[in-house]
Amino acid sequence: MSxxxxxxKPTAMIDSAQKATGQGKYTDDIALPGLLIGKILHSPxxxxxxxxxxxxxxELLEGVVCVVTGKDAPNKYGILPVxxxxxxxxxxxxxxxxxxxxCVVAIDEAxxxxxxxxxxxxxxxxxxxxxxxxxMKAERDLIxxxxxxxxxxxxxxxxxxxxxxxxxxxxxxxxxxxxNEVTHAAMEPHSTIAAxxxxxxxxxxxxxxxxxxxxxxxxLQHTLAAVLEMAMPQVRVIKPLVGGGFGGKSEVIPLExxxxxxxxxxxxxxxxxxxxxxxxxxxxxxPRTIVDLKIGAKRDGRISAVSARVVQDGGAYCSYGVVTxxxxxxxxxxxxxxxxxxxxxxRVLTNKPACGAMRGxxxxxxxxxxxxxxxEIAARLQLDPAELxxxxxxxxxxxxxxxxxxxxxxxxxxxEMVVERxxxxxxRGKLASGRTEKRARGFGLACSHYVSGAANAIIRSxxxxxxxxxxxxxxxAVTVYTGAAEIGQGSSTITAQVVAEVLxxxxxxxxxxxxxxxxxxxxxxxxxxxxxxxxxxxAMRAAESILNQLLAAAARRMGCDPDxxxxxxxxxFRRDEAHKASAGAWSMSFxxxxxxxxxxxxxxxxxxxxxxxxxxxxxxxxxxxxGPSPAYSYSAQVAEVEVDEETGHVxxxxxxxxxxxxxxxxxxxxEGQVIGSVWMGLGQALQEExxxxxxxxxxxxxxxxxxxxSAESPHVEAIIVESVxxxxxxxxxxxxxxxxxxxxxxxxxxxxxxxxxxxxxxxFTPERVLAALRAKDKTHRPGTEHDAxxxxxxxxxxxxxxxxxxxxxxxxxxxxxxVQQAERGDQ
Amino acid sequence: MTxxxxxxxxxxxxxxxxxxxxxxxxxxxxxxxxxxxxxxGCDDSSCGACAVLIDGVPMLACTMLAASCQxxxxxxxxxxxxxxxxxxxxxxxxxxxxxxxGYCTPGFMITVKHLLENNPEPTEDxxxxxxxxxxxxxxxxxxxFDAIKAAIRAEQESER
Numbered sequence: 013m014s015x016x017x018x019x020x021k022p023t024a025m026i027d028s029a030q031k032a033t034g035q036g037k038y039t040d041d042i043a044l045p046g047l048l049i050g051k052i053l054h055s056p057x058x059x060x061x062x063x064x065x066x067x068x069x070x071e072l073l074e075g076v077v078c079v080v081t082g083k084d085a086p087n088k089y090g091i092l093p094v095x096x097x098x099x100x101x102x103x104x105x106x107x108x109x110x111x112x113x114x115c116v117v118a119i120d121e122a123x124x125x126x127x128x129x130x131x132x133x134x135x136x137x138x139x140x141x142x143x144x145x146x147x148m149k150a151e152r153d154l155i156x157x158x159x160x161x162x163x164x165x166x167x168x169x170x171x172x173x174x175x176x177x178x179x180x181x182x183x184x185x186x187x188x189x190x191x192n193e194v195t196h197a198a199m200e201p202h203s204t205i206a207a208x209x210x211x212x213x214x215x216x217x218x219x220x221x222x223x224x225x226x227x228x229x230x231x232l233q234h235t236l237a238a239v240l241e242m243a244m245p246q247v248r249v250i251k252p253l254v255g256g257g258f259g260g261k262s263e264v265i266p267l268e269x270x271x272x273x274x275x276x277x278x279x280x281x282x283x284x285x286x287x288x289x290x291x292x293x294x295x296x297x298x299p300r301t302i303v304d305l306k307i308g309a310k311r312d313g314r315i316s317a318v319s320a321r322v323v324q325d326g327g328a329y330c331s332y333g334v335v336t337x338x339x340x341x342x343x344x345x346x347x348x349x350x351x352x353x354x355x356x357x358x359r360v361l362t363n364k365p366a367c368g369a370m371r372g373x374x375x376x377x378x379x380x381x382x383x384x385x386x387x388e389i390a391a392r393l394q395l396d397p398a399e400l401x402x403x404x405x406x407x408x409x410x411x412x413x414x415x416x417x418x419x420x421x422x423x424x425x426x427x428e429m430v431v432e433r434x435x436x437x438x439x440r441g442k443l444a445s446g447r448t449e450k451r452a453r454g455f456g457l458a459c460s461h462y463v464s465g466a467a468n469a470i471i472r473s474x475x476x477x478x479x480x481x482x483x484x485x486x487x488x489a490v491t492v493y494t495g496a497a498e499i500g501q502g503s504s505t506i507t508a509q510v511v512a513e514v515l516x517x518x519x520x521x522x523x524x525x526x527x528x529x530x531x532x533x534x535x536x537x538x539x540x541x542x543x544x545x546x547x548x549x550x551a552m553r554a555a556e557s558i559l560n561q562l563l564a565a566a567a568r569r570m571g572c573d574p575d576x577x578x579x580x581x582x583x584x585f586r587r588d589e590a591h592k593a594s595a596g597a598w599s600m601s602f603x604x605x606x607x608x609x610x611x612x613x614x615x616x617x618x619x620x621x622x623x624x625x626x627x628x629x630x631x632x633x634x635x636x637x638x639g640p641s642p643a644y645s646y647s648a649q650v651a652e653v654e655v656d657e658e659t660g661h662v663x664x665x666x667x668x669x670x671x672x673x674x675x676x677x678x679x680x681x682x683e684g685q686v687i688g689s690v691w692m693g694l695g696q697a698l699q700e701e702x703x704x705x706x707x708x709x710x711x712x713x714x715x716x717x718x719x720x721x722s723a724e725s726p727h728v729e730a731i732i733v734e735s736v737x738x739x740x741x742x743x744x745x746x747x748x749x750x751x752x753x754x755x756x757x758x759x760x761x762x763x764x765x766x767x768x769x770x771x772x773x774x775x776f777t778p779e780r781v782l783a784a785l786r787a788k789d790k791t792h793r794p795g796t797e798h799d800a801x802x803x804x805x806x807x808x809x810x811x812x813x814x815x816x817x818x819x820x821x822x823x824x825x826x827x828x829x830x831v832q833q834a835e836r837g838d839q
Numbered sequence: 840m841t842x843x844x845x846x847x848x849x850x851x852x853x854x855x856x857x858x859x860x861x862x863x864x865x866x867x868x869x870x871x872x873x874x875x876x877x878x879x880g881c882d883d884s885s886c887g888a889c890a891v892l893i894d895g896v897p898m899l900a901c902t903m904l905a906a907s908c909q910x911x912x913x914x915x916x917x918x919x920x921x922x923x924x925x926x927x928x929x930x931x932x933x934x935x936x937x938x939x940x941g942y943c944t945p946g947f948m949i950t951v952k953h954l955l956e957n958n959p960e961p962t963e964d965x966x967x968x969x970x971x972x973x974x975x976x977x978x979x980x981x982x983x984f985d986a987i988k989a990a991i992r993a994e995q996e997s998e999r
Contacts, residue, residue: 028933029925031941032948034876034916041875122840122859199880199888199942199976255878255942256976288881500940500977684936684982691979714974715885722980723971730981 017581018513019742022680025505026524027253027498036253039203039225040285047205048077050274050284051124052267053114053131054293055106058142058363058707059155060135062104062113070116070130075123077278079131080115085273087239091231091263091368093471095164095330097156098366100239100269106135107155107328108365109707110293112266117278142707144302144325144360155328155361164326164359165334167635169341171413177317177352181308185389188304189381190773191756193325193702194695195297196370197719200225200255201288206271207281217276221248225255227262227497228537231470233529235264236272251527254499258692259369260296261499262539263332267294292712296368297702299336300325301377309389313400317352318344322378326359329366333359335470335638336367339374342639344382345414347423347461347646348404353413363707369539371692372462372752380774383458383757387764396440397457397761398431415631416640420745422672422735423459426648429670429731430457434650441765450658453665454766458757459648462750463641464674464740465542467624472637476621478546479533480554482511484616488603490515490522490558495535496547497527501748502681503543507551509677510741514555515562516579517602533619541746544677545642546622548741553620561616565609566600625739643737645750646672649690651758655766660782662698662763663724667755670731674745679732685748686730693755694726695719701775845906849874850918864908865889865900868915876916876945880974887973890946891915897953897972916945919952927997928955928990937986939977946973951987960991 030036067079082103090096101112114131118124141147141155147162155162178184204224211218220242226232229249237244254261267284275282286294306319322340326333341355370376390397406412408421431437440455469477481493492511498504508522525531535547559579566584567574578587582602600608609616630640652666669690676682699718703710711717736743760771769784842857849872856871868874868891877900880888884902891900892914920926928951931937938944947970954961954969961969966987970980 022934024933025936025938027941028938029929031938031944032916032925032929032932033920034874034945034948036941037875038878038942040879041869043870043873197976199886199940199974200878201880253942254940256940258976285879288883500942502939680934680936680982684939684978687979687981688939688977692976713883713885714881715883719974719976721971721974722967722983725967725980728979728981 016513017516018509018519019677020675020679023505023509023519023678025502025681026508027504038200038253038255039205039223042205042223042252044205044207044281046280048117048119048278048280048282049121049124050115050117050271050282051121051128052112052270052284052290053116053128055102055109055111055113057106057135057137058109058140059138060106061138062102062106062133063136064132064134065114066132067114069132070127073123073127073130075119076127077117077119077280079127080117080270080274080277084277085239085269087241089235089239089264089269090330091332091470092330092334094334098266098329100266100273108363110365111328112270115270115274117274117282140363140707142362142364142704144323144362147360147362148358155363159361162361164330164361165337166359167338167341167355167357169353169355169414169633169635171345172352174317174319174352174354178306178308178319181316182311183389183392184306184308185385185392186306187385187772188302189384191301191377191380192774193297193300193367194370194700195292195295195702195717196258196260197714197717198256198258198260201286201291202261202265202267203283203285204268204271205281205283206275208275217279219246219248220272221250222268222272223250223252224268225261226251226268227254227257227499227539229497229527229529230495230534230537232264232268234471236269239269240272240276249529251497254497257499257538258371259373259539262369262537263296265294288714289712292709292717293365296331296366298370298376299327299367301340303378303381305381305385307385307389309393311393313390313393313395313403315348315350315404318350318382319354320344320378321356323358323360325362325364325367327362327364327366331366331368332373333367336369336374338635338638340378342414342416343375343461344378345412346416346418346644347459348401349406351413364704371689372749373540375460375462376696376753376756379460379753380756380760383754384760384770384772387456387761388770398427398436401427401459414639415636417628418644419739420643420674420735420737421646422733423646423648425733426646426670426672427459429733430648430650430668433729433731434652434666434668436650451654451656452766453652453654454762454764455650455652456758456761456763456765457648457650458754458761459646460750460753461644461646462746463540464545464643464645464746465641466540466638467629467640467642468637469536475534476550476623477542478535478550479619479621480507480547480550481533481619482554482558482617484558484606486607486610488521488606490517492522492524492551493532494524494526494547494551495529495532496543497538499538501538501543501685502678503538503547505681506544506548506677510548510551511555513742514552515559517582541749544744545740545746548677548744549622550620552741553622554618555620557618557620558616561613561618562605562609565612566605568612569608570600642739643674643745645746647751647754649751649754649758651755651762653759653762653766655763655781657767657785660778660785662759662776662781664694664698664726664759667726667728667758668731669728669751670733671747671751672733672735672745673747674737674740675734675743676732677742677744682732682747683730686751687728689749689751690728690755691720691725693752694759696775697756697759698775699777843906846909847905847913848911849913850915858905860904860906862905863901864891864903864905867905868900874915874917878942878945880942885974886943887950888943888946890949890973892949892953895953897949916948919948927993928952928987931986931990931993935986935989936982937978943973943975947975947983955991
């Protein structure tokens with residue numbers, strides 16, 4: 013395949029032994045002398061004013077050190093500069109059930125929990141909004157006073173001339189799609205430890221050190237400094253092993269700020285670890301999204317225009333919301349060549365926990381709608397869905413109609429691969445042989461894509477997006493310092509591989525020091541699939557600089573020009589083999605070269621950095637900053653499903669997933685990311701759903717929110733397509749998110765192939781599939797309309813034990829009206 | 840609550856400790872004995888991250904009282920590596936990408952150890968069913984199946 017030594021070779025993660033033996037430390041595994049435990053009191057009401065908060069009884073309890081409230085840290089923060097609307101603990105208002113009201117710090121968990129019950133809070137209830145389209149109608153009792161009609165942000169983008177595009181179309185497809193709210197459910201619950209050092213000069217609490225399960229150590233440092241009014245160098249953030257993130261740890265989570273505020277007040281280290289239920293209440297997952305889609309197409313399958321109205325149920329705070337809604341519009345245009353696009357996006361506030369970033373941020377639900385719509389158009393035009401998509405491919409290098417630059421584009425190969433491997437042409441629509449009396453099989457295809465990191469940072473600045481430092485000392489170790497957050501995706505391993513490849517040394521020589529703001533240079537974090545691309549490029553440049561110093565020193569010793577030298581397998585040698593016979597000085601070991609270099613230059617160290625080029629940073633319209641990336645990954649998938657027509661149960665038998673990752677730096681890691689993405693998409697397609705009732709989550713645990721287990725996971729064949737991006741490190745692009753979005757529509761399209769019904773609401777639970785089957789049998793309507801019969805109307809009772817204070821659900825009288833309306837179904 | 844003296848045998852060593860009778864095995868292992876390999880993922884015995892062997896049988900330490908385990912032989916993930924080296928399944932997990940974030944991995948190690956001890960050559964279906972009590976959010980399980988099959992092959996070759 014290539015003549016690389018380390019790149020492209022299946023390589024075990026450098027920390028895999030730590031993980032398999034239990035030696036690896038995650039935040040909650042760490043204990044400090046005198047460590048106190050923090051427990052948070054959450055709001056029992058979806059929307060209320062805090063009239064009185066009295067913690068005196070709790071403070072008197074044996075074992076309690078202090079109680080922290082909003083007054084202890086009133087500064088507002090938020091991950092986006094335009095969305096600073098959160099405080100660590102509520103100041104005067106709570107906006108969702110589970111909002112943070114107070115934190116008890118005690119010597120142990122049991123004492124802290126006892127004290128929670130002793131905090132007296134008096135609330136004045138306010139009307140609450142749970143449905144985004146209802147919330148948009150509100151004139152008063154707004155969730156944030158600065159947001160009229162509870163609209164966090166709306167965007168109206170027009171590229172090309174959509175009206176003309178639609179009028180020129182031979183057919184226009186129109187439908188509403190709905191994707192319900194899903195959550196990350198990373199295996200490790202959020203956890204933070206905060207500890208202050210005593211300042212030697214003043215004797216007062218000085219520097220703050222925070223260990224946290226975070227994807228974004230730098231943003232955490234930033235936020236803590238702002239909220240606690242400390243200088244940034246006074247805050248040190250250490251990121252231990254992180255047990256998965258998927259976006260859920262990609263912003264500052266309330267407990268991270270609360271722990272720091274609590275440690276300052278308690279004058280002792282404080283650890284707060286969420287229970288699993290708290291993780292669900294605080295989740296920041298993928299918002300419930302309503303997509304109204306209008307697509308025009310020519311008879312030959314060419315798309316003439318796309319018009320999308322997207323409404324996201326964002327929850328009570330901004331979180332990543334502005335970015336989420338912008339992504340859902342921006343990435344409409346970078347998969348296929350669409351000449352005219354209209355996008356109307358609304359990010360709406362409701363009295364539920366804030367939604368944020370989740371794997372495939374912003375694109376997944378819109379991609380579900382669009383890929384299902386393409387399938388319907390193909391059916392109406394009697395075209396093969398794969399063929400229809402082929403008529404709409406981009407012609408790279410190009411800039412899309414909304415200003416996204418595409419240099420490498422492996423989508424055609426991805427489609428070719430899945431069509432071939434799945435025997436699409438032979439088997440689709442012809443699975444009658446697999447059909448039993450009440451079970452039908454079907455095939456579905458869909459495509460997706462994602463950014464290899466956002467070209468514009470969240471906090472606009474000119475600083476590099478990634479920086480990597482390398483130090484080589486006389487011990488012969490190559491120590492790499494990176495701020496890139498390894499969260500299980502393998503970024504440390506990739507960094508080590510890149511450095512080893514450039515230096516021509518073995519992987520065992522490379523040591524990674526990561527995620528400690530005192531030692532490692534700033535990296536913007538692990539989100540938007542940016543690490544391999546950006547940190548990889550930075551590591552490559554740093555290693556090249558070290559290599560140049562090594563070769564210069566070796567050349568001086570060997571009496572030749574550095575250009576005449578090459579390095580392979582830890583041997584530096586003269587390329588010209590003629591020298592082999594002469595003088596015996598034609599090669600030198602890596603260790604010898606290091607010693608020469610240190611003798612010549614003193615310390616051997618280098619820094620490399622990366623920022624996306626200006627031409628990859630997008631257009632100049634409002635909101636153009638979200639969506640641009642230095643490179644885009646591409647994915648095509650075919651799903652084979654079996655539908656039980658008696659129960660509505662859908663079984664996914666096989667998924668063929670081809671992913672264009674530029675170049676696979678570590679094929680095991682790429683396949684793992686692709687399979688993991690497909691599997692998470694499978695969960696969203698079939699069973700995962702946050703079920704809400706009046707702002708209460710009905711399934712706050714891993715039992716109720718059931719992700720697929722090993723018993724129900726299909727066979728997934730990951731197929732790597734390498735388009736070798738001109739700007740990626742060794743040609744690499746993103747591999748961790750892009751595949752997810754194709755899985756949901758591929759399954760929806762396969763269900764249609766099997767039983768002829770369109771599932772326009774995800775997940776495709778048995779009750780929705782069954783409702784759609786019955787609706788079809790009764791009315792023989794084309795399955796393109798949104799069918800209210802598929803909306804769940806039965807809820808499980810709330811079975812959780814969230815620590816909330818009060819007498820349960822005392823709703824405001826106007827809430828009751830909402831509930832009645834909802835029950836009548838006339839909302 | 841008054842503490843009582845309990846005696847736990849973990850990974851071949853006996854520990855005496857004072858503990859409230861209502862404390863969970865997982866908390867005692869992690870907080871009192873410093874054995875943080877077993878993880879807390881769910882609080883309600885639905886994820887399997889805290890699995891330990893009790894007299895050779897996988898049990899969930901997050902919903903088990905420590906005091907009830909007196910007299911039993913408890914094995915945690917820390918007790919699985921053989922003489923400081925990785926055993927076949929631990930090695931295969933690395934090579935085949937069986938763990939990504941690794942938070943669920945200790946629980947899987949316990950389950951897989953039990954599976955292979957009782958059924959040295961499980962079918963794919965038996966592997967899937969044996970692992971179904973452990974949740975993983977990263978991998979999609981496929982690479983775990985590959986790792987387990989590779990470990991079985993490695994074990995067989997080493998025996999030859």
